[in-house]
Amino acid sequence: MTHPQITLIQIDNYGPWTVTPTPRRETDLQTLQSRLYADLVQLIGNQDGYVFFARFDNMVAVTNGIDRDGHAKIQESIRNRYPVTVSLSMATGKTPGEALSIATNRLQDTGSAQDATRQGVLVGDYLEAEERRGDDVQIAHFDVNDATGKYTDQLAAFDSFVRIEQSYLDLMAHLHEVHDALAFFVGGDNIIAVGGNMTREEYRTAVDHVEEVSGVDLKVGVGVGETAAEAGMEAKHALEACRSNQTRVESPQLIDGD
């Protein structure tokens, strides 16, 4: 049974800040956003979590294994190094979607994302050490079969880009609607999903669905672990197995229909 712990990370009052007193240079905003993300990746990743950039002003992290103090330290480190602050809302759930919903509601209960007085909120709960299990997190790593040969080198870059983005959105919507899973684009031709208790069959169905609606041919490796880093590394190795075995779904830890 998976037991994901999800943290919603929101830059406080970011929209207004970007245009106060007059619009700030896009170059500086892009640098700020991508470095803030990179720092959160390091701060959370080195404690075995995963962070997805999502909208950049709202990021989503899988934080199994990071407690409230760990979150407070991350928040303080950002406050000490950036001109903006972040609010963090933690929640656990039976599915990633449920956990994110709870985290979102909790944060909104403390005030609007654009309320200038809502700064550096830290709310929510986390898995205590004794509640944690070796199968709390399920991570699926998808990529496009022969993306370079079929897209990058063949189509002009923008067509290939839009086409693959659409297939990813189809995948994200399918996984969320059917399985309450959360999937995010992570660069290149890669999507990483935080699954609930999905079976191998269900991953096969997801991959088939995307091929039907958008014609893009995906493969996926799935891993399970105590943390996102552990499950994610399993998923990467499983994806390599897809490559060598010419299969579309590999998951050493899931059995068919389990």
Added chain:
Amino acid sequence: MTHPQITLIQIDNYGPWTVTPTPRRETDLQTLQSRLYADLVQLIGNQDGYVFFARFDNMVAVTNGIDRDGHAKIQESIRNRYPVTVSLSMATGKTPGEALSIATNRLQDTGSAQDATRQGVLVGDYLEAEERRGDDVQIAHFDVNDATGKYTDQLAAFDSFVRIEQSYLDLMAHLHEVHDALAFFVGGDNIIAVGGNMTREEYRTAVDHVEEVSGVDLKVGVGVGETAAEAGMEAKHALEACRSNQTRVESPQLIDGD
């Protein structure tokens, strides 16, 4: 008449590198990608260009005002600081889409993105100083009307995220198909498009199109300039004008139907 200069930036042989000899930690890959992007934003932005992360392994830049030597220096700076190299392909065109197509073809002519021997390519042409004009670049900055009130604070984060992503993809596809323009998500509820010679009417039509197909209510500020930074800052001010005037399209430099 716009005369965009577009540079395609490709990390050389990146896919294979990420799994050689075994898959590298996602935490390190995400950090590498977002910092490489941030550095390109600084290197190009401080010469008044814009860079879009696109797929992160393939990035797109508007580089009017940066010549071949400028590109070579950027390429060298990345080589000196990263474990990967980048190839750069420049092109100019009547539309951004045309320029990107030429740039893409030029780069592919030098070898595949996953050819281990194709490293640090620099090809293409750029606008000479005497060819440059004050209206070479058209930048449109879109955002969602009351995104915080309608989406961030109301829906659970993932629903709002997928819905806005879909509206953006609709916008990107429309602008590309109809106007050969290039549009990219830049974080928050923002899309920045590099337009061709689009009129105010055409922007209004684009915004209406998105509302029809996805129900998301956008506004857009458009600017024109010699460089992306100049046009982009105009666009930001025009977007602020939308906010104060409660309008959906503002563009001080475009006349209706021009």
Added chain:
Amino acid sequence: MTHPQITLIQIDNYGPWTVTPTPRRETDLQTLQSRLYADLVQLIGNQDGYVFFARFDNMVAVTNGIDRDGHAKIQESIRNRYPVTVSLSMATGKTPGEALSIATNRLQDTGSAQDATRQGVLVGDYLEAEERRGDDVQIAHFDVNDATGKYTDQLAAFDSFVRIEQSYLDLMAHLHEVHDALAFFVGGDNIIAVGGNMTREEYRTAVDHVEEVSGVDLKVGVGVGETAAEAGMEAKHALEACRSNQTRVESPQLIDGD
């Protein structure tokens, strides 16, 4: 009884790399060095260690609480993100100087710093969890009394800079010769020392010595802890106590002559 664990961090074959095939731009080298240092500060600091930049190509860290696996992960993260690799040599000792000597000798036994085949070495030993004590690390934080009033705002910047640097070198030499301690400049008017079992008296003598030989008036806060972060934060609070009490040495955990 302090029991410091010191890690020597050496960029492999760095000198030759900076001039191969021809000298690289100083701008890129400075960026590389300071970012590599910043990343090590984060990687080690978020596990409660301290890193000193020292010569930048040879850095010194206090790593109590970080085991061999922790070191391996840090090393891998650098390898995944930089064009250079680092070798790490850990050692423990009765004094910081002893630990650094052992670490240095261990690393040199594996080959020269400029041996192109010596890459990514990880050697040495660390304190096992059961050996660790709450007083393993002693950190002293020095600064100059009224540096801004006396130096920054009064003398032209370079004179004040050289004068304070000389006083710091006097302090570093004294602490090393007499107490086998390691002291490093950390920016501004601050020196941080990793002490052995020094008493409050011995710190007072050190401060007096510097005033005699260089005329610079220092104060110092000293802390003791299980890790560098813990001892270092104590030291910072003690330094604040010096400021409010107008004293030159504060150390809540040391008794006179202990």
Added chain:
Amino acid sequence: MTHPQITLIQIDNYGPWTVTPTPRRETDLQTLQSRLYADLVQLIGNQDGYVFFARFDNMVAVTNGIDRDGHAKIQESIRNRYPVTVSLSMATGKTPGEALSIATNRLQDTGSAQDATRQGVLVGDYLEAEERRGDDVQIAHFDVNDATGKYTDQLAAFDSFVRIEQSYLDLMAHLHEVHDALAFFVGGDNIIAVGGNMTREEYRTAVDHVEEVSGVDLKVGVGVGETAAEAGMEAKHALEACRSNQTRVESPQLIDGD
């Protein structure tokens, strides 16, 4: 005739900020300082200037070729990305020392470095385009002969570190007292000096002086150019010439006693 343009860069009210409301974690301060420095290196270096970290809260840059607008853009970029602001004071002079003195006095005239109301000052003058010459900047790049063999691999790291630091301080003091030059440690076994109109003889004397007082054997390459980057790259090639020719001073552009 050299005509250096020097910019003093000061973090505003930094000391008080580091302990408000209570002392901030050293890990965050070190990260902030070294990244701020790295960003200034990029912002200034990509316009062909050099920046020295000096004390980190007070940095010194050689900014020939960067005008007031260029400085304003750098200042704004830092303000948009950091929790602290910087003040910049520019000056030109017959010698680097004179320019830095003028810049320092100008900044101090606007208020103390620890005056909370003095924020984001930009004062001073710069070389207009028509005043600039191909020999405005003289850069000397020093290193230690066989530092690795003699120091890094032979002595325990800290002894070698203190010994080389002392020799550098002797060099810095000598160059400043006798020639009003500014010299800074830049990592490894390297010192970079901004010289005035020094002759080859005078560099030889400086190297001899250091050997006499501290026993450390230096070599130096000297370059002259319109900007720091140009002169600095010449200096690096000259230093390589020292290595191949087994000489202690090389400077293709200086004649003996000129």
